Amino acid sequence: MDTSAARSNILARIRSAQGRKGAPTDAERAAADDYVQRHPAGPRPPLPATRDELIARFTLEAERLATTVAEVGTLDEAPAEAARYLHALDLSCDAVAWPALGGLPWSQAGIAASLRKPADADLVGITGCFCATAETGSLVLLSGADTPASGALLPQTHIAIVPASRIVASHEDAFALIRAERGELPRAVNFVSGPSRTGDIEQTIVLGAHGPYRVHVIVVRGA
Numbered sequence: 001m002d003t004s005a006a007r008s009n010i011l012a013r014i015r016s017a018q019g020r021k022g023a024p025t026d027a028e029r030a031a032a033d034d035y036v037q038r039h040p041a042g043p044r045p046p047l048p049a050t051r052d053e054l055i056a057r058f059t060l061e062a063e064r065l066a067t068t069v070a071e072v073g074t075l076d077e078a079p080a081e082a083a084r085y086l087h088a089l090d091l092s093c094d095a096v097a098w099p100a101l102g103g104l105p106w107s108q109a110g111i112a113a114s115l116r117k118p119a120d121a122d123l124v125g126i127t128g129c130f131c132a133t134a135e136t137g138s139l140v141l142l143s144g145a146d147t148p149a150s151g152a153l154l155p156q157t158h159i160a161i162v163p164a165s166r167i168v169a170s171h172e173d174a175f176a177l178i179r180a181e182r183g184e185l186p187r188a189v190n191f192v193s194g195p196s197r198t199g200d201i202e203q204t205i206v207l208g209a210h211g212p213y214r215v216h217v218i219v220v221r222g223a
Helices: 004-017 026-038 051-064 075-088 171-182
Strands: 068-072 094-097 112-114 124-127 131-133 138-142 157-163 189-192 214-220
Touching: 051 068, 051 214, 068 075, 075 157, 075 214, 131 171, 138 171, 171 189
Parallel strands: 068 214, 094 112, 094 124, 124 157, 157 214
Antiparallel strands: 131 138, 138 189
């Protein structure tokens, strides 16, 4: 469902209540960008800085969230690791993958990867990520035509390919990277922190309540 029109209407009503007419001007956008750049960052704990430290911290925090993590050297090795993971759990190798990952050797690894948006019946979803945060072991996914958000939300098993160069220290760094590379936020920004879970019933944690039962991350050292 396209919510762009509804969002535009809401923002227009807010602007009208503020006494502003029409679409935001270039001057208003420049003033907002300047404010974001000058706004002091809040307090943060000491965080890793080198690539090895970022990978180690990301892996530690991700595993605390019940995410499993494996490392490979190159992107072309990622399909083989995905197949190894699926075979180890006796899971189907029929998967739906982001169109952005279409150039990887899925069939050679024994994975039937369909490059389309996931449907309710799809059991395995394979995605990349925009970046990942070491502080919380989270994946940052931006929606788009070749990177549908549903790839990480609908299937029971989510496999994510994370280039090591895209692991940043914190959420603040992730948003700064989005602004630097994309300018504006897409329709959806998802921070995925391990398998879906809930503790609503008797404070007992249940995995897979509103999304994947399991998340497996493949960190690519050479990417």
